[in-house]
Amino acid sequence: MSYEIEQLLNKHGVKPTPQRAVIAEYLMSTMSHPTADEVFQAVENKLPVSLSRATVYNTLNTLVEKGVIREVVTEAGKARYDANISDHHHFVDLETGQVMDVPLEEIGNLPIIQPKFMDGSFEVQNFQITFFGKRK
Amino acid sequence: MSYEIEQLLNKHGVKPTPQRAVIAEYLMSTMSHPTADEVFQAVENKLPVSLSRATVYNTLNTLVEKGVIREVVTEAGKARYDANISDHHHFVDLETGQVMDVPLEEIGNLPIIQPKFMDGSFEVQNFQITFFGKRK
DNA sequence: TATGTATTTAGACTAATTCTAATCCGAGAA
DNA sequence: TTCTCGGATTAGAATTAGTCTAAATACATA
Numbered sequence A, B: 001m002s003y004e005i006e007q008l009l010n011k012h013g014v015k016p017t018p019q020r021a022v023i024a025e026y027l028m029s030t031m032s033h034p035t036a037d038e039v040f041q042a043v044e045n046k047l048p049v050s051l052s053r054a055t056v057y058n059t060l061n062t063l064v065e066k067g068v069i070r071e072v073v074t075e076a077g078k079a080r081y082d083a084n085i086s087d088h089h090h091f092v093d094l095e096t097g098q099v100m101d102v103p104l105e106e107i108g109n110l111p112i113i114q115p116k117f118m119d120g121s122f123e124v125q126n127f128q129i130t131f132f133g134k135r136k
Numbered sequence C: 001t002a003t004g005t006a007t008t009t010a011g012a013c014t015a016a017t018t019c020t021a022a023t024c025c026g027a028g029a030a
Numbered sequence D: 001t002t003c004t005c006g007g008a009t010t011a012g013a014a015t016t017a018g019t020c021t022a023a024a025t026a027c028a029t030a
Helices: A003-011 A018-029 A036-043 A053-065 B003-011 B018-029 B036-043 B053-065
Strands: A070-072 A080-082 A088-093 A099-103 A122-135 B070-072 B080-082 B088-093 B099-103 B122-135
Touching (some): A036 A053, A122 B088, B018 B036
Parallel strands (some): A088 A122, B088 B122
Antiparallel strands (some): B070 B080, B088 B099
């Protein structure tokens, strides 16, 4: 397991194991916002032992809880995962389902939204903008 | 079936049936963004015949396709439905899971976001902001 | 009344995810 | 070194959300 991945997991309080390492490594390597099943298929042959789907789900949940990755929900029915934890938003191509990162720069001088929500009785911790559209 | 619901369905090209009417009526009556199962439970006894879950799913999909209601996805694993089709966004209470409407007024003078996305090779049709937080 | 099309139904099926119980592994303790 | 204990992993069962199928039903119109 690469030193960088080991460091990354340790830094977030996640004990590095071979399974967690290949999953995290795969997520770092792709911009495709894979589903749990796509992660499973991408890494199942990268280990000397068989990999259980339960481990993939456990690991993804752990990595999200510990802040190593983000869960992205753009469509009903399944979750996607994103190793880019910098502040950004998402674009969904309605024709292909492809999910792409939208860096803050891309959306111009959008002010930080601080909604005074419900007469101030709720506190907004963060927000997520999802753009929907298609290739021109 | 109420005249207003019948009108609403007709206006959107949906043939009014008793099943569709009670489902649409329930959605108009609540701000709770129910899931398909919550809709089923809320209306199953409001008809003289038994109601099939398939009918609830069929109806919700039809109503979304015809623009009578909106599908709202805020968490992985299930869809929610919203009869408020005016332009607005959503707030999710992370402690209760409750989903609330955020009218445009609530978020101040947010400019219409027209991201120049990926060097203009994608066309944004619409976007959805989801706020996450909790009660103060 | 006959017919055709859309709608509804129950239940089978599928997909995504979680749960369970057994096994495995590795870091200290003896 | 061997023991032990807790966390991690495994295969497969179970659960949940949603779709599909085939048969029955309900209408609208000829």
